[in-house]
Each structure stands twice: as C-alpha cells, then as structure tokens.
Amino acid sequence: MSDGTMRRQVLLFILVLSVSSALGQVSYSVPEEMATGSFVGNVAQDLGLDIKRLKSGKARVFTRDSTAYIELNREKGILLIKERIDREALCGEMTPCALHFQILLEDPMEFYSVTVEITDVNDNPPTFVTSDVQLNISESALIGASFTLDRATDLDVGRNGLKTYVLKPNDVFSVKMNSQGDGGKSVEMVLNAPLDREKNDHLSLVLTAVDGGEPQMSGTMQIHITVLDFNDNAPVFTQSVYKASVPENAPIGTAVVTVSATDADYESNGRISYSISNMLDHARGLFGIKRETGEVILNGKFDYEKKKNFEIHIRATDGGGLTGSCKLIVDVLDLNDNSPDIHIMSKSNVISEDAKPNTVVTMINVEDADSAENGKVHCVTNDDNNFILKSTSGKFYTLVTDSELDRERAAEYNITVTCSDEGVPSLSSSVTLTLQISDVNDNPPVFERSSYEAYITENNTPGLSIFTVKATDSDWNQNARVSYILEDSSVNGVPVSSYVSVSADSGVIHAVRSFDYEQIKDFQFRVKAQDGGSPPLSSNVTVKIMIQDQNDNAPQVLYPVQTGGSLVAEMVPRSADVGYLVTKVVAVDVDSGQNAWLSYKLQKATDRALFEVGLQNGEVRTIRQVTDKDAVKQRLSVIVEDNGQPSRSATVIVNVAVADSFPEVLSEFTDFTHDKEYNENLTFYLVLALAVVSFLFITCVVVIISVKIYRWRQSRILYHSNLPVIPYYPPRYSDTLGTGTLPHVYNYEVCRTTDSRKSDCKFGRAGSQNVLIMDPSSTGTMQRIQSEKSILDEPDSPLEVRPLSYLLSH
Numbered sequence: 001m002s003d004g005t006m007r008r009q010v011l012l013f014i015l016v017l018s019v020s021s022a023l024g025q026v027s028y029s030v031p032e033e034m035a036t037g038s039f040v041g042n043v044a045q046d047l048g049l050d051i052k053r054l055k056s057g058k059a060r061v062f063t064r065d066s067t068a069y070i071e072l073n074r075e076k077g078i079l080l081i082k083e084r085i086d087r088e089a090l091c092g093e094m095t096p097c098a099l100h101f102q103i104l105l106e107d108p109m110e111f112y113s114v115t116v117e118i119t120d121v122n123d124n125p126p127t128f129v130t131s132d133v134q135l136n137i138s139e140s141a142l143i144g145a146s147f148t149l150d151r152a153t154d155l156d157v158g159r160n161g162l163k164t165y166v167l168k169p170n171d172v173f174s175v176k177m178n179s180q181g182d183g184g185k186s187v188e189m190v191l192n193a194p195l196d197r198e199k200n201d202h203l204s205l206v207l208t209a210v211d212g213g214e215p216q217m218s219g220t221m222q223i224h225i226t227v228l229d230f231n232d233n234a235p236v237f238t239q240s241v242y243k244a245s246v247p248e249n250a251p252i253g254t255a256v257v258t259v260s261a262t263d264a265d266y267e268s269n270g271r272i273s274y275s276i277s278n279m280l281d282h283a284r285g286l287f288g289i290k291r292e293t294g295e296v297i298l299n300g301k302f303d304y305e306k307k308k309n310f311e312i313h314i315r316a317t318d319g320g321g322l323t324g325s326c327k328l329i330v331d332v333l334d335l336n337d338n339s340p341d342i343h344i345m346s347k348s349n350v351i352s353e354d355a356k357p358n359t360v361v362t363m364i365n366v367e368d369a370d371s372a373e374n375g376k377v378h379c380v381t382n383d384d385n386n387f388i389l390k391s392t393s394g395k396f397y398t399l400v401t402d403s404e405l406d407r408e409r410a411a412e413y414n415i416t417v418t419c420s421d422e423g424v425p426s427l428s429s430s431v432t433l434t435l436q437i438s439d440v441n442d443n444p445p446v447f448e449r450s451s452y453e454a455y456i457t458e459n460n461t462p463g464l465s466i467f468t469v470k471a472t473d474s475d476w477n478q479n480a481r482v483s484y485i486l487e488d489s490s491v492n493g494v495p496v497s498s499y500v501s502v503s504a505d506s507g508v509i510h511a512v513r514s515f516d517y518e519q520i521k522d523f524q525f526r527v528k529a530q531d532g533g534s535p536p537l538s539s540n541v542t543v544k545i546m547i548q549d550q551n552d553n554a555p556q557v558l559y560p561v562q563t564g565g566s567l568v569a570e571m572v573p574r575s576a577d578v579g580y581l582v583t584k585v586v587a588v589d590v591d592s593g594q595n596a597w598l599s600y601k602l603q604k605a606t607d608r609a610l611f612e613v614g615l616q617n618g619e620v621r622t623i624r625q626v627t628d629k630d631a632v633k634q635r636l637s638v639i640v641e642d643n644g645q646p647s648r649s650a651t652v653i654v655n656v657a658v659a660d661s662f663p664e665v666l667s668e669f670t671d672f673t674h675d676k677e678y679n680e681n682l683t684f685y686l687v688l689a690l691a692v693v694s695f696l697f698i699t700c701v702v703v704i705i706s707v708k709i710y711r712w713r714q715s716r717i718l719y720h721s722n723l724p725v726i727p728y729y730p731p732r733y734s735d736t737l738g739t740g741t742l743p744h745v746y747n748y749e750v751c752r753t754t755d756s757r758k759s760d761c762k763f764g765r766a767g768s769q770n771v772l773i774m775d776p777s778s779t780g781t782m783q784r785i786q787s788e789k790s791i792l793d794e795p796d797s798p799l800e801v802r803p804l805s806y807l808l809s810h
Helices: 003-013 043-047 051-056 087-091 662-673 682-721
Strands: 020-022 025-031 039-041 060-062 070-073 078-081 097-105 110-119 132-138 146-149 162-168 173-179 185-191 202-211 218-228 241-247 255-258 273-279 287-289 295-298 309-317 323-333 341-347 350-352 360-367 377-381 387-391 396-401 412-421 428-438 451-457 465-468 483-486 500-502 508-511 522-530 538-548 556-559 567-572 581-584 586-588 599-605 611-613 619-622 633-641 649-658 749-753 761-765 772-774
Touching: 025 039, 025 043, 043 078, 043 110, 060 070, 070 097, 087 097, 087 110, 097 341, 132 146, 146 323, 162 173, 173 202, 185 202, 241 255, 255 323, 273 287, 287 309, 341 428, 360 377, 360 412, 360 428, 377 387, 387 412, 396 412, 451 465, 465 538, 483 500, 556 649, 567 581, 581 649, 599 611, 611 633
Parallel strands: 025 110, 132 218, 241 323, 350 428, 451 538, 567 649
Antiparallel strands: 020 025, 039 078, 060 097, 070 078, 097 110, 146 185, 162 202, 173 185, 202 218, 255 295, 273 309, 287 295, 309 323, 341 360, 360 396, 377 412, 387 396, 412 428, 465 508, 483 522, 500 508, 522 538, 556 586, 567 772, 581 619, 599 633, 611 619, 633 649, 749 761
16 A cells, blocks of 8 residues: 555544543544554543543553553553554454453552544455456356356455446446345356357456445456357256354364255256355365265364354356356354453552451453353452452452451461353363551550569579560561560659669569568569550550568567666576476567577576476476575576578577575575675665565565456456457567567557466456566666566466566665
C-alpha cells in the first residue's frame, strides 16, 4: 500500500471517534494499520481522572493478550498506538473487531475498562484459490447453462469486501452472482451463445473480482474452456447443503460426511468424480474428499475456541465435463478441554495486621476459552475465615480481608485461589498467593508470673543479684524488645531505689544495700516491663523480697540484772526441799527461728551438787536437800546459748544466799564483798539497816498475804470459767533494738501454774519484789529499792520465786 493511500485513509478515519464513558468504561474507534505512536484517545479526560492520580497510581494497561497494541502515556493521560494493528490478523471475519483492556491503578487498587474498535481499511485485494482453472464443456450445452466457478475471497469486511465479478470477453459467457442462505454469494458462468467445437474448441476467459473499497482493488483468475462433444446431463447432488458436526478433539482420518451426486448420462458422461472446489484460508488442509466415493475426511485438528464452523464447497464432475455443486457446513462441537486461566492483575505482598476488613489484597482476572457451561467459572479460596473473593464482574475478582488479622496468630498466609468451570468433568486451575502480615504493637509484655517472691539472707553484699523477673512480648522485632523499669515507691518512708535496682535489659534485681533482718523483714515493690513500640505498651508485676535471718545477735539476759558494781542475790532457806525454785534466768534473742531458740547450762557453781539449771526454761532449782553445812554464799555462772550455726552465747552470774534470816545474809555478804575493808561506823549502819529491813519485812508480809488471797480468788474464778490460759509476752520488746535492756519498767499480770511440774493454774499479779543488792561503794546505809522486772508467761513459773532486795553498805 502506498504512503499516499495510507495518509488518505488516516485522514479519513483518524480520531473520528465514538466515545462513551459510563460506570468506569470508555470506548474508542480507530482504523487499522495506524502508525506507531498515533493518538487513540484522552483516557484521563474521558474517565475524569487527574494526571496526578495516573502518576501516583502507577497507571498501566492490563491485557491478557501477549501483544499489547495500545499503550498509556501517563504524563498526558492519553492512549497511543504501540504496535501496528492488522484487523484481518486480529479478528479475521469477525465484526466488529475490538481490543478490550483495563487501565489499572494502585494505592488504592482500581481499574477501568477500555474498548478500542478497530475499523477496516481496504488493504487486501480479492484473491482466488487458483489463478487458472480448466473446464470441459460440451458443445451441446444449452444457452443459459451455468457453470459454477471458484469464489474469490477478500479478507476485508463491509464495503471494503468483495463486491462484484467481471468476465471478459463476455460475448459467449457472462457472469452471474447468486445469493445463498448463509449470506454469501456464489459465482456462476452462464452460457449466452451456443458452442461449436468445430469452430473453436478452446476458449480463454478472465474472471476479475472487484471489491468496494476506495480505491478499488481486484484479483483475477484465468478460465480455460475445452469444448467437448455432446453431454447433456450434469451431475446433481442429493442435497444442496450438507451439515455435519464433529467434536473438536476428533482424530485425523475421521469421516465427517459422505456427499452423493447422480448423472443421467451413460458411461463416461455419467461417471462422477468429487472434489473440493472452494475453501477459505483457515480451512485449507483440514478436510479432504475421496474422489470416487465423496466421503469427506478430517485431515487435521481444529479448536472450537479458534473456529466454531467451516463451510466447504464440493464439486461433482461427470466424464462429459458437466459439473454440479453443493455446500458442506461442518459445526465444531465444544468440549471442556480448557481449564480456567487465572491471571494476577495486581497484588499486595505485605499487609498490616491492623488492616480493616474489606481491604483489597489482590485483583484477579479469570477466563475460560470454552463456551456455554464449559466456560462458566466459579472461584473459591482455601481460607474463608480471613479472606473472601468478591466478583466485580463476570471475569474479575478481588480478594479482600474478611476479618481482623493478628500477626501473633499467623504471620504469613498462603492463600490458594481455585477456579473451576461447570463442564463435565469439571476442570480447574489454582494459584497460591503468599501474604506477609506486618507487625503492629498491639500486645503488652506479659510476666511469667502474676507476682514474684524472692529471698535474700541478711548482711548481704551490696550489688548482690537477688532474683530475675522475666516478661515476654508476642509482638515482633522492636515491638517485642522488653525493658524493665523499677517503679517509684517507698519502703518505710525511704525510696525503694535505695533498697534494690533492676537491670533494664535482663530484669535482674540487685540489692543496693546490705539488709538487716532485725530492722526490716520484708518489703515489696513493682517492676514495669515496657516494650519498644510506638507508642510503648507496658505491664506491672509485684515483687516481694523476704529477708532471711542470720545468727548475728547473741542472747541478751534480762534477768537477773547485772548492775555493774552491785551484786544481786537470791535467798534460799535452809529448809528448802529438793526442786526448790531459786530463780529463773530470763534471756531473749532478737534473731528469729532456730537462731532464737535458747538453751541454758550451768557453767560454774560454788557447789554443782546443790543447783541445776533447766535446759529450756532457765529455772535454777535445788537438786538436793539444803543442809547446815552448805555455805551461805553460792555463786553460779549460767551460760545462755542460741541454736544458730555457729552458736552465740551470753553468760550471767547468779548469786544465791543460803540462809534463814536477813542478819545472817547481811553478815555473810558483807564479808563476801568487803573481806579486806573495815568501817568503824559498821555498828551504826547495821542497826539502821535492821530497822529498815524489819519495816520492809512486815510490809512485804502484808502484801504477800493480800496477793495470796487475791490470786486464790482469781484462780477459783478461772477454774470455774474453763477459760483457756493465754500466754502473754512483754510488749515493746522489739524496741530494745539490740541494746539488751528494756527502755521502761512495767508491771504485768501473768497467768501461770503454781509449779512447772503441776497442772493447777493460778492467777496472780506481779508486784514489787525484794532482791539483795550488795554495793561495795555504798556508805553502809541500807536502802530498800523497788526492782520491777518482766516475768514471761511460762507455764512452769512458780509463785514461790520471791527474791528480796537489800542495799548493804559499810
């Protein structure tokens, strides 16, 4: 085709477009054979899209065909010819001929359908199957006899297609076109004058086929006629049109149909041979015919999806040269031999776990080349709980989220989309999509326990590791990085940070100071675990630290009180029986547990055969009858030990006076304390002391009798009331803080038995008790002092313990 012709065609058709835009669809019409880069249409304007949207959405043309004829210029929003379009190669005889594609945009995903109709230009001349044809015509042929000729074919359509035939010379024969039922036209050569073999036994004619294009194009065929002797009967087919159906998977050699014609002539003039006279290009080579029998044979394979029917013209020729013709229409039967074709138009590989339901993940185009039920396709997914397929049109699907996602439950999804047709048997195709779920900080750290308890022994080294708290975060990467923080609080008014610290990375809790069990036995605080997300999430846990006791305190003796220079003496009458309770050593240990379990032992004694000390209660008792030979002055050394490892102990000196009267005691202890001193005023002070002691003795007797009566009455009340005996321990003992002395003097009422070896219970009141105090530095004046002591509530503390206190001075 010349350049001038091409330019005229382009000027005639270019962009005389019929554009329609509705519901995201737009159509254009362009002629075929346009040059690459030619303008098709302003798709941005017609679809109402902004150029910026085309750029940001990475707009592109999506088509299922391997050849993309149209391209998109995103900078201008226009469609251009990308590759030369041959309408005949693209669509063949099908009209109208159109290209269907989609304009895809990302973020968010959307698409618009575009249809470009390809109009025909007259670029193909009519052509005949053969350029020469041989005909044998009897001279007896009658005027008006017709002879079927091969039709010409023109690949163009419409007005550019085949229009007419011209036969030259036309003095003997003329050309005639006959319309057929299928819409086509057959061409016949009609005899207009009788033939005379003796004048002219050969004729040469030219048949010209002309189309209706501008300019017109044509094709020619030479017709060579041999004039035969008389044959007045032409073959006649039993049917003018034969029809047959063949499945598309029929093997080569399959008999399609058998055509049949008859000839009334005799011998050679009635002998018929069959041939295929006319066949379009796409059917050539697919069919053959047996010349003698007229059986049409399949010589090749065909595909219903490419061609659904074929039209074959068959000629029957007798021996005299007369011919008859019929038409064979072969319909191809569709089989379900094509699986659905799945094509991913656009997809997301990663989606955030906080994506809302109905978020588009993938856009899919599905087509099945089969027809009818065999081409109907339905698609499903293997994960209906989290994702669903939505059909946007017959061939397009979108895969969207159907529920909230959780990366901690599933960090990746392998989604299989399966598409099946409705053929029998059904064919299916599938595609697997891998979708990563990106993490969002939606999980706070979780401690392994709801609360923690840890133990540390007192007197620890500062900086010692006590315990480790552990929290885990089910998120990922930075969102799962846990840091530990000690929350601000106070313990006994002191910030907890002065007691412990916590490692931010490991959660190890360290002691900041050395602990003392006697000052603090336990304390608690809170540790916060915080992740590295933005914003961060956190959780708290309570940690309780228990201080464990060490045996770091020796026992402290509360009674008898060691008064420095003074000596305390307990008086034992010589008439005392075996087991007489002389006194009781009272000691305590500020430690706890077995570290505070005390035992008492007699370490030294003036006479070890006279006294013993209770191992558990510290009671000093006589172990034999007191005799006159026993010395008045008895000195006992009692050691008090705790049960710790190693054990700690304390020693107390107990002075005992074995005498029946105070003068004897005074004289003995005076010698005991002042063996080398002599005071010339001794007589004066002794008389004064006797007077004071006598007064005190009478007072004590009256008090003792009153107390006896009171306790007897209380014991009777207690005995009849059946009330339990409740031990009572001295209050505020913990206030000693290791000093070994009580800060105040208290009077107590205790419930105790009359003897540790008896079960009777009496209720008494501890009053002022008398002890003997020897002070070597005194001036000899005897004074009576009040010594009040705490009596622990022990079931074997007897009422008979009645020490007297005297001050002897010289």
